[in-house]
Every structure is written in structure tokens, then in C-alpha cells.
Amino acid sequence: MVSRIIPVDAFDLVVFGGTGDLARRKILPALFRRYCAGQMPEGAQVIGAARSEMNDAEFRAFVTEAVEEFNGNFQYSDEDLQGFLSILFYVTLDALGDGGWSELATKMQADRVRVFYFSVGPSLFGPLAERLHTYGMADMNTRIVVEKPFGRDLETSKALNRSLADHFDEHQIYRIDHYLGKETVQNLMAIRFGNMLFEPLWNSQYVDHIQITVSETVGVQGRGDYYDRAGAMRDMVQNHLMQLLCLIAMEPPSRFEPDAVRDEKLKVIRALDPVDPDNIVRGQYSAEGDRAGYLADVGDPHSTTESFIALKLHLSNWRWAGTPFYLRTGKRMRARSSEIAVVFKETPHSIFDEEAGRHRNILTIRLQPNEGIDLDVTIKEPGPGGMRLVDVPLDMTFTEALGPEAEYVPDAYERLIMDVVRGNQTLFMRGDEVEAAWAWTDPIIAGWEERRDKPLPYDTGSSGPVDALALMHRDGRRWREVRS
Secondary structure: OOOOOOOOOOEEEEEEOOOOHHHHHHHHHHHHHHHHOOOOOOOOEEEEEEOOOOOHHHHHHHHHHHHHHHOOOOOOOHHHHHHHHOOEEEEEOOOOOOOOHHHHHHHOOOOOEEEEEEOOOHHHHHHHHHHHHHOOOOOOOEEEEEOOOOOOOHHHHHHHHHHHHOOOOHHHEEEOOHHHHOHHHHHHHHHHHHOOOOHHHOOOOOEEEEEEEEEOOOOOOOOHHHHHHHHHHHHHHHHHHHHHHHHHHOOOOOOOOHHHHHHHHHHHHHHEOOOOHHHEEEEEEOOEOOEOOHHHHHOOOOOOOOOEEEEEEOEOOOOOOOOOEEEEEEOOEOOOEEEEEEEEOOOOOOOOOHHHOOOOOEEEEEEEOOOEEEEEEEEEOOOOOOOOEEEEEEEEEHHHHOOHHHOOOOOHHHHHHHHHHHOOOOOOEOHHHHHHHHHHHHHHHHHHHHHOOOOEEEOOOEOOOHHHHHHHHOOOOOOOOOOO
């Protein structure tokens, strides 16, 4: 199977915060891999812009180190690297002043797409957008990319939306969530809307419940200051898990195009019921051996910020009435794993005896670390001695099903950045979608702050607080085991 590379026209791409951690770890290596894939047309240029005093040669040395450190097993030649370095440039720039802006403007080439990646804090979004207009770099071919956190509540997200809308139209603004760029997330839409097998069953009549899990083995060290102001609810649920929920629960869009898809996602968020406090479990990881606990990692012995959260949600619409959605995410968990599990109901009547047991079909979409899809089906256990049933997975691990060419699955940032260049907003959040997510999230956070709820301790390497298990057990259900 030969991958089809969709060509793009020449473009200029500027990375504000071009020497920052996100640029070093994700953005610049992703651009390099797209260069190796033949998606950087002749004349394209990538420009780093930041406060650091640096010239083009020093920036190219910085990028070389980033490529070598963060490209994993990706194979490339020295010719590839030198070719990529030749299209890199750097401008020392003051985001809040005038320094460097005229120089940056002179590097822009006429009559081509211009992408400005705001790999900076949200407080700089407005000033950067304003200066792009002041210095004549913004036109109808200009696109801006903004990273999360897109606000910390409804009020601040509205303010950020207004500050960007003062200078750019909505179709020029790309709010990036790297989870939406994952191959399996997009395959979720293909499974739902490209197969007659699943869509008739995708409703409360046949689905018992849905679980969405994003667990991490790392703690918050190195991000303690930011994380303690955000917590798992703001950092993960309001954006990443919310987006996964939207894709799993939304109605079929009329066509696969940006606004049609995002209209349906918005309907899901607006259909979410308020969450009862009894359906929320928050936790903080404890110290273990020489590994510090959450309170030490953030440097605040009195912090009530959660590093783990589990929720039971309901949607008030015809498709999902009565079907619960269980979401959980946490740091220092047993394994690094992200998955969506669609658990179907048991057969209405079993013709087999009790020894055969009760069984369910489960469709599991694995996002990381091993992207793929499993469908658990019930079969007879081989051998004599009666009808014994066992569940076995129909496994579609990409590298096994699609052959050697699937061994390298493009990184989410590779796909999303090139979608920006092409002007495809399907996998990006719209402003009203972000605000609707905060409108649902804010009352939940306000509720536990008013009650002065404290997160529950949980052991490093566990599945979270015991109360999170009870969240499922009281409904006669169980969390799926978190596996790497």
C-alpha cells in the first residue's frame, strides 16, 4: 500500500516561541519529518522567532539537536537534514515591543500562505495578533495557530476569543488539540461513519456504557507551577477528553467538512447534563520511596488541586439517553495508556447454561502507546467438554494489518500543521465550541471549591483512588484494566 501525499503550495511558517520546549520537542521535529516526506515545496521557509539572541546558524544548530533528540526511530539521511536546515531562519523578536518585527516582515514572501504558530502563553496571543497587522504581515492568506490552555474558564476564554477576533476571522484561527491529530482518533470517525456494521448499534439501545481513559505514568515535576493552577479537570478533561467524548457521541455530520463536523461536536457539549458531586472523584498521587508526592512536586503542602479525576456523565439526547459515559485521567498511574472502550450490552437472553458465563462485545480504540482497534467477540473455547465461552479480540494493530508502511504513523503535530497549511479546520476547535466546554466545566469546578472538597490520596502506580473504582462498582460495572 502506497501512501498518497497531498501536495501543498509554497508557504511561510513562523514559530513564535521558536526556542521553547514545545517547539524543540514537537513542532520543529514534526516539520522536519514532513520535509522528509516531500511535503515542504520548493520556496517554503520556516522561521523561528523568540526573545533569545540567536542568528540563523545558531538556530539551525538548535534544531539539529532537537531533531536528533526527539525523532525516535525515524530514519533520515544527512542530506535530508541539510536540506531542511537550508529553509530555516531566525529572528530575535520582542512580542510586547517593536524589536525584530520589521526584520520579520521583510522575510515574508508575497502571494503565499502564511502560518503563524503561537507557541507562547495565552497572554501573548492578543499582542502578537495586533503586531502582525501593524507590521503588514496579516492578509486573507494568513492563518494563526494557538495552543492550549485556551483560557482557564469561560470568562477568560471569551476574552481570548475577542482579542483574536479583533484581528482575524474565525476561519483563520486554528485552536490546536494534538489528540485530534492522532491516527486512531480519525479512524474512530472512519469506523463510525464508514461502516454500516457499527452505526445502527451506536446508541443507548445497544451500548451499555462508554469508558474514556487517559492515564500517565509521569508526575507533574517540571510543570508544577502551571499544573497546580490548572489541575486534571482544566488540563485534560475540558479539552482532550471532551474532544474524544464529542467524536464518540456526535451525530453523523452531513459531510466530512470543518463546520459540519464541528456543529455536531458542539451539540454534544450542549447536551451534557450537570454533574452530581457524587459522580466526581478527585485525587492526588502520594510519595513512594524516593519519588516525591504531588504536594512536594508542586511545592505547596496545602494544595487542593487534583492530579486525577474520574467522572460519570450523561447526555440528554435521543441517541444516548440512559447510557453513562465514564471519564478518568491521572498522573503517576499504573501504565501509560489512552483508550476509548464502547461496552455493548449483554445478549437479551442466553441460550447457554450458567457455566458458559455472561459475555459482552467491547470495541476498544487505543490511542497510545500502541495505536489500534480491538473488537472483543465471544466464541466457543476450543476443546471437548461442553460449551464454554471465551472472549477473544479481533485485533487491528496498524503495523500488523497495514504492513511495513504503517510502521511509521505520522505524529499528530505533523498532520495538524499541514492541515493548517492546506486550510482544513476539521480537526481544530471552533471558538463557540471552546466556550461551550468551559460553560459546562466551570460549574463543576466552582462546586468543589465551594464545598472545599479535598482530593483523595492514591498510590503511585495504581489505578487512582479507591473511590474511583466504586464509581463504577455501584453501577455493577468495572473499569477496564489500564495496560501499557
